[in-house]
Amino acid sequence: MTTLDDLNLLDTAAFVERLSGIYEHSPWIPERAAGRRPFATLAALKLALQDAVSEASDDERLSLLRAHPELAGKAAIAGSLTAESTGEQAASGLDRCSPAEFAALHELNAAYNARFGFPFILAVKGPTGQGLARRDIVATFRRRLADGRAGELAEALRQVHRIAEIRLNALLGVELAFGPDIMAWAEELGAISDENGDESGQGTDRVLTCAYMTPAHRRTAAKLAAWMRAAGMDVHFDAVGNVVGRYAAAPGTQADAPPRALLTGSHYDTVRNGGKYDGRLGILLPLAIVRHLHARGERLPYHLDVIGFAEEEGVRFRSTFLGSSALAGRFDPALLDALDADGTSMRAALQEAGHDPAAIPAIARDPASLLGFVEVHIEQGPVLLERGLALGVVSAIAGSSRYLVELDGLAGHAGTTPMHMRRDAAAAAAEIVLLVERRCGEQGAGALVGTVGQLAVPGGSVNVIPGRCRLSLDIRAADDAVRLAAVGDVLDGITAICARRRIDHHVEELLQAAAAPCAPRLMDRLGEAVERAGLPRVDLPSGAGHDAMAMAAVTDVAMLFTRCGNGGISHNPLETMTADDADVAARVLLDFLRDFLHSDR
Structure with missing residues (x-):
């Protein structure tokens, strides 16, 4: 059984050879990680391998993805998968698909490759390492097929790292002491x-x-x-x-x-x-x-x-x-x-x-x-x-300010009221939503967030100018001064928007929770x-x-x-x-x- 100490003592060529099955047909990954030895923990080794991929070029990462076989694809049917991929697909019963399941996966593989330019990659041994059910694999396949390319590229690489993590555990004979029972x-x-x-x-x-x-x-x-x-x-x-x-x-x-x-x-x-x-x-x-x-x-x-x-x-x-x-x-x-x-x-x-x-x-x-x-x-x-x-x-745990905002304009015929004469409550609400997004986006990623999670036009009709609108407001930050400054600006902005649009408004405070x-x-x-x-x-x-x-x-x-x-x-x-x-x-x-x-x- 290979140990972490063994890996630390091997020369680079032997280190790469010992880890050759961890990342599919990609020996350059362990080769680049080798320079960060010695690894004090398995977590440090996993992170070094992951960093090698993160620091690679776009073409190298795309090549890594394309090195992976399709699920229940031609390579699986022909028996030409690596030993690691063969065992993983078998653990989820992909070698025992019915003709209808094979046909569905073949159709999904073709659609995915056409959309993204690389095969669908999923750690089929799943979160526990014991294997996903075929129905869950297909459901995940369909859900991810609807993603955008940038997001799916990142998710595919995460799945590659999860596959590598499971393979490293097997190579080193790791038995998780806590995780499986927690799951x-x-x-x-x-x-x-x-x-x-x-x-x-x-x-x-x-x-x-x-x-x-x-x-x-x-x-x-x-x-x-x-x-x-x-x-x-x-x-x-x-x-x-x-x-x-x-x-x-x-x-x-x-x-x-x-x-x-x-x-x-x-x-x-x-x-x-x-x-x-x-x-x-x-x-x-x-x-x-x-x-x-x-x-x-x-x-x-x-x-x-x-x-x-x-x-x-x-x-x-x-x-x-x-x-x-x-x-x-x-x-x-x-x-x-x-x-x-x-x-x-x-x-x-x-x-x-x-x-x-x-x-x-x-x-x-x-x-x-x-x-x-x-x-x-x-x-x-x-x-x-x-x-x-x-x-x-x-x-810190962010503090939160929550409000319910009621807007009262004037309902009117959608076809006969000129645009400049309208008191449209929904248009005011739309401007408020954009105000929240703009003001809370000024602070930097994660430091301040603002959300309009509820937005309603009570009794609205397709051919009626909205006379009433109701929306929620939730502003959070880990720094109370930052949060309260944003709240003040947003509430002042609501007042100004409503005055300009001739909308009556009422703001009800629902919650004030200080940051911890x-x-x-x-x-x-x-x-x-x-x-x-x-x-x-x-x-x-x-x-x-x-x-x-x-x-x-x-x-x-x-x-x-x-x-x-x-x-x-x-x-x-x-x-x-x-x-x-x-x-x-x-x-x-x-x-x-x-x-x-x-x-x-």
Whole structure:
């Protein structure tokens, strides 16, 4: 079995030969990566190979793509694939396609090549490395066939790197310690849904909705609790529905009495028709770590609390961060009277699930008992994906300003009212959308974002000038001063637009949430652990809200982002990640946990 040490000691020619099957018919890739030896970790080797491709010419990258065979194509039928490609296609049953499936793939291959000029490339062993089903391969093929060429070229290269990653694991006999179980647990939870389920709450793997205190939500909580107990934790459900698992500190390791706790975790509820990893990764990943520590008989010098927060998304009662805000002592009791779409109050839903709403204030944590809160989360965006990096250290969670804007003009006949005499509410709305895009684009990539996510013309008709329009406004930034300056400019711009167009307007504030900066000392420790794993430290803000925002009210917080696949999409069934990324994130967090108090400074 080849080892990383073996690869570091080989001369360049032997190194290239040993890695000849990793990138399809492209020995120039390991040849260019060889100069970066020695590699301290497998992650560093993977990154060096990836960088060799990134630094290559456009023609070289295109040649790399064209070196790959079509899926179930002529080379597969003729038996002329490389051994690696033969095994990969067989793992997904592409060697056992029916005549109709072969015909469909042949048609897709031809259309794809004609559109893009290179073959469709997909790591058919999939996110887990165990193989995708043929129906999923065909569905992905059809979806990507509709992409633009630049985006598809980038995605094809990402798939090449994923194929290489799986092949390197096989060459070096790598067995991922954490990733496969994390992925398997996420799949198991993803099958429990409010949508399309039977009476037990068991849903399909295609529609995942898990709203607060529904039967599916309660089944998910029960499963998390069972896994936590099996991993060696003491577990309880608190009054708001959080699942709290404690991995107790080693006796006598802190002068404090009792020892303080480091908290980690995330939420287990989902949006409607959501993804399997949003929130849940941040529970399952530390769960896998605790199970590993428990199996080794290893204790940390502090309590480690893994928390499955019961609600963050606001789907059922339209109020977010219920679980984490309760732990932070910020739960608003008035929310207990909120009603869902069926008229059920939050209070009644909690009581039906066996919780005591009156006990919610008592679950608030004393800041003096806490060492901090660290949350692992999928990025829910494309930054890490486009940089080719598995992990990123979050610098701050963006604050958000949200508004509902009502515009009142004058409806009139579309054929008889001259353009200069119109009071068109939709035209004003269109100008406002462009104002938001222009103003929020001034700050630089990712520093400030503005979105009009809802836009409606109530009672609109094809032959009537719109007299009313309604739109939402969401402006976010990791720096509150930057956000509030943009908000002021946009609101002033709305006033000016409406005055010029003779439109009455009303702006209703829906939300003001301050940014939550991550603690520099915790960021540095996470960054050091990332670098010890052989990856560069990259800091990036989070545009999405997370439970760490609520926890920042009572303790220092930090976040570790993991890469999203499929263009960085989240809150969507296409949300995906890989077992390898989950594994390296778990190893980084484990390193962070072991080093946490030793590196106190």
